[in-house]
Each structure stands twice: as C-alpha cells, then as structure tokens.
Amino acid sequence: MDFYFSLAQLIGVHTLLGLSAYIVLLTGQVSLAQAGFFAVGAYTAGMLTVLAGWHLVPALGASALSGAAVACAVGFPALRVKGLMLVIATLAFGEGVRLFFFNFDYQVAVDGIRLGPLGGEGFRQIRFFPENGWGTGEVMLFMWVFVIAAMALLWWFDRSRYGSVLRAVGEDELAAQSVGINLTAVKVSAMTVGGAIAGVGGGLYAHYTTHIEHSSFNILVATFAIAYPILGGLRNVFGTLLAVIFVQGFLVEGLRFMGDWRNLLFGALIVLAMNLRPSGFLGGRRRA
Amino acid sequence: MLELKALSRHFGGVRAVDGIDLAVAGGQIFGLIGPNGSGKSTTVNVITGLLPPTSGTILFRGEDIGALPTHLRLRAGIARTFQNIRLFGQLSVWQNLWVAQNSAEDRARQGFFARWLGGQGGVREEIARLLEFSGLAHKQDELAANLAFGEQRRLELARALAARPKLLLLDEPAAGMNSEEIAQLRDRILKLRDTGITIVLVEHVMELVMGVTDRIAVLNFGQKIAEGTPAEIQAHPAVRKAYLGGEAA
Ligand SMILES: Nc1ncnc2c1ncn2[C@@H]1O[C@H](COP(=O)(O)OP(=O)(O)OP(=O)(O)O)[C@@H](O)[C@H]1O
Numbered sequence A: 001m002d003f004y005f006s007l008a009q010l011i012g013v014h015t016l017l018g019l020s021a022y023i024v025l026l027t028g029q030v031s032l033a034q035a036g037f038f039a040v041g042a043y044t045a046g047m048l049t050v051l052a053g054w055h056l057v058p059a060l061g062a063s064a065l066s067g068a069a070v071a072c073a074v075g076f077p078a079l080r081v082k083g084l085m086l087v088i089a090t091l092a093f094g095e096g097v098r099l100f101f102f103n104f105d106y107q108v109a110v111d112g113i114r115l116g117p118l119g120g121e122g123f124r125q126i127r128f129f130p131e132n133g134w135g136t137g138e139v140m141l142f143m144w145v146f147v148i149a150a151m152a153l154l155w156w157f158d159r160s161r162y163g164s165v166l167r168a169v170g171e172d173e174l175a176a177q178s179v180g181i182n183l184t185a186v187k188v189s190a191m192t193v194g195g196a197i198a199g200v201g202g203g204l205y206a207h208y209t210t211h212i213e214h215s216s217f218n219i220l221v222a223t224f225a226i227a228y229p230i231l232g233g234l235r236n237v238f239g240t241l242l243a244v245i246f247v248q249g250f251l252v253e254g255l256r257f258m259g260d261w262r263n264l265l266f267g268a269l270i271v272l273a274m275n276l277r278p279s280g281f282l283g284g285r286r287r288a
Numbered sequence B: 001m002l003e004l005k006a007l008s009r010h011f012g013g014v015r016a017v018d019g020i021d022l023a024v025a026g027g028q029i030f031g032l033i034g035p036n037g038s039g040k041s042t043t044v045n046v047i048t049g050l051l052p053p054t055s056g057t058i059l060f061r062g063e064d065i066g067a068l069p070t071h072l073r074l075r076a077g078i079a080r081t082f083q084n085i086r087l088f089g090q091l092s093v094w095q096n097l098w099v100a101q102n103s104a105e106d107r108a109r110q111g112f113f114a115r116w117l118g119g120q121g122g123v124r125e126e127i128a129r130l131l132e133f134s135g136l137a138h139k140q141d142e143l144a145a146n147l148a149f150g151e152q153r154r155l156e157l158a159r160a161l162a163a164r165p166k167l168l169l170l171d172e173p174a175a176g177m178n179s180e181e182i183a184q185l186r187d188r189i190l191k192l193r194d195t196g197i198t199i200v201l202v203e204h205v206m207e208l209v210m211g212v213t214d215r216i217a218v219l220n221f222g223q224k225i226a227e228g229t230p231a232e233i234q235a236h237p238a239v240r241k242a243y244l245g246g247e248a249a
C-alpha cells in the first residue's frame, strides 16, 4: 500500500508542477523555469518549518508567495524573448537557481543539532510529517487537497474571461494586442500564478521527501514540468493530470530498466511534440 | 480625427511608407488605395502601433499617440481588421468577442473581479448585439477556425467593433468575397458610418471603394500621389497611370 501512497504523492507534486507550466503555456510561453520556482518554494517551506518552527500550512502560503514573487520577476524579462530563446533563457534561470542552492548554506542550531541547507550536501531533516506523526496515507490526502485546489483554480480561470484572454494571447499576440489586450499584464500574471503553484508543489515535495538538494531541481524536473501540459494538451487541466499519471505511473516505473537512456527519451518526446504543434507554441504567423 | 504628418516606415532599404501626410475628418469613410506593395498595410500597422514609424507624427483626435502601445491605442478608440484574417481560431465565436471587450466603457462598467474572473453574464447583451449585426448569432458556439471564409471576415469586423471604436481601419475587408458578400459589407460599412464611426478603408475592390468613400488617398511606392473625391481620383492622370492603368495591363 505504501508504494501506491508514495506514487500518489509523487503524482500530486508533479501535477502541481505540470499545472504551473500549463497556465504559462496557455499564453504561448514554453517555460523551463518552473523547476526554479519549485526549488524556491521547497527551500522556503522547509526553512520555515524546520528553522522557524512554523506549521506547514502557513509555510506553504509563504512558498506560494515566494514562488510567485520570483516568477513575477522572471516574467518581465521573459516578455522580450519568444520561442527557443525563451526556452533557453528560462532554462538558464532554472540552472541559476539550482546553482544558488548548491552554494547556499544557512544552518542554525535547533535543540543542539545544526539544521538547514548546507550547500551541495542539501537540506536534510525536514521532518514536519514524522514529527507530527502523520502517516503516508494522511500525507497523501493532505497533498491532494492542494492539488485539487490548484486544479479547481485553473479550471475556474479557464471558464472565465481571463482564461479566454490567456488563450487568445497564446494563439496570436499581434491580434491580441490589436483587440486591446495588455500582453505584459497577461503574460506576467500567468507566470506569477504558475510560480505560486510551483512554489506550493515545492513546499509539499520538501516535506514528503524530508531531504532536498540542488539536484532535486535539475533540468529533468523542468523538462517534466513543461512536458506534462504539452503531452496532455491544453484543452483543460485534466490533460495535465493524465499526462503526469502516464509519465510517472507508467513510463518512469515501466522504463526503469533503461537507466539514463530514459531521460533521453523524454527530451526526444518534447522535441517531437513541439515540432508537431509549431503554430501553437513557437510563434506561428509573423507578419501583420 | 486622424492626422499623419510626414510619416515614414522603412524596412532596411525598402521605403514601405515614405513621408505620407494625411488628414481623415471625423465621420468620413476614407479610402486608401494603391497597387500591391504600395504601403497601405504598413500604414495601418504604424497607425495601430504594431510597427514603430521610422519618422513622422500620428495625431488621433489632436493628440500625439506615437508613444502609446497598441492596446492603449485601441482603448483610445482605434480598432482594425487584418488583411489576412487573424482570429483566435481555437476560441469560439462568442469568446472571440468576449476577449475583445476592452473599450474604456467596458473597463469602467465592471469591477476588476467581475471583468476578469466573472462568468459570461455581464456582457451577454453587448455580444448578442454584435453577433446580430454580423449575422453570426447561430454560430456563436462554433470555433472561429471552423467558420467559412466570409463568416471569418464578419467575425473579425465584429471583434473590432467590440472595442466600440471611434476610428475603424479595415485592411482589404472585401478580399476574396463574392459580389453578394461585398454588397452586404457595403451596407454594414455605411451603417457603421451612420453610427458615427470614422472609417479608413484599404481596398482593391474598386466598386466598393468608389461607392462608399467620401475621400480617397492613393499610395504608390510609399508616397501619396493623389487625394480627392472618388470622382476626382477616377479622373486623375497619375492615378490612372500608377494604379488603374497598371491593373488593366
Ligand atoms: N515586416 C516587413 N519586413 C520587410 N518588408 C516589409 C514588411 N512589411 C511590408 N514590407 C514591404 O513593404 C512594402 C509595402 O508593403 P505593404 O504590405 O504595406 O503593402 P500593401 O500596400 O498593403 O500591399 P497589398 O495590396 O499587397 O496588401 C512591400 O514592399 C513589402 O514587401
């Protein structure tokens, strides 16, 4: 049973990652920055519960805020680049965040034990769940409350005018501007909401693994995040959920025997998907 | 209403628009004609802010709008259609009009929350009116990409009207239409003029241009070679040579 609970936890966290990329992708931005927001949220929540003694729920609120703030800051320069340049710029950002945490030391003695992030060693002993006696099943249910809330939020956005505006921008930026849509506000707000969702995902991740380090937030995680909505399609949020279940439940478990070759397959998949849908994501018609 | 002063837009060595002076009076239908590549679409793109001018001034209702980004020019009252239709193909007809509710009035009427995150209630009547005007009411839930060509043109016009424009720039709205559709378009353009909208009509279809416009300017190689009433333009020797003659050849 525990195997299924932990798989459900993993799927929950990755669904949050995927949803954070989904809303950004609606505006036509292929972002590999989501792992960076995820990392910021993970370290924020971990430090607040471990070092400051916060309860997890407010700590996750802080994860959402820090993820959103960083994403908002990334959103503005991201406006200037499109297509492959955006992919590369956001990838560079994500790597920058990873390297930051690789070098980030902030240890404090709690009850005589030094705790906190320790550079390449990572951040161990994020023990909110075991300390409070939560079992795997309870942890899983707790996590899924957030996953369902995020799905409901994006579902609601999709039904509202905001959702149509996001899609309009994703389809044709020139036409969107020409009907009076403020591209800056729309794209940055989508990035910010995505950052908040990734931040919460990171906070949950840190607590169920109890140990995070820079490599938990590498390019593979960023690639997963964007691959989910691309594979699942942008019709609605359930596509992303299905893609996560497919990738984490079947591919990752099923292809374990392929070792590192597995990662190569994911890279190939994403390139393939982008080539099949060039007009949707990577620019399309240029001339007015 | 609209005034262009020494407006230029060059692409490298190509002088797409080369020092144009134009004045469009309020309430007019103003024709902008010229051979292929003479700079008509570029002029429209510069007026709406999609392209920055190389030099020159754009005055709208007496104010210099040269520094405004496109979406603010729209909110100031300048809407347009595209020569090659640019609808949001994966949105429904209704949603295409919904996202275009960006006029100053619409923005003031609803609070932030209702405007962005509210449902479809608040704008139903307005959109129904636009659908009625363009004869698309029965297609409101269809994806825009699935519309027939003539319907797409009508939807694009309705989408521009959703902004409650004061100035409407139509870039070859009759291209690809049959004569019946052109007659309907002509009626719509005249109706819009009667509601007080100033219209700039870029068009190759002479029966339409000569029939509805109050004034016409002719571009050739980015320069204005003539301006006058339709009758004056038809009689103008330089125009016959550059444009009408060119078409007959
Ligand atoms: N984005 C661009 N980059 C480079 N050259 C351009 C661009 N847009 C237009 N041009 C050039 O500027 C000139 C004017 O083009 P424009 O589209 O304004 O003509 P037009 O009068 O609208 O023609 P048509 O009747 O064919 O629509 C052409 O020579 C065209 O090739």
Ligand SMILES: [Mg+2]
Pocket (backbone or CB within 6 Å): B040, B041, B042, B083, B171
């Ligand atoms: Mg043109």
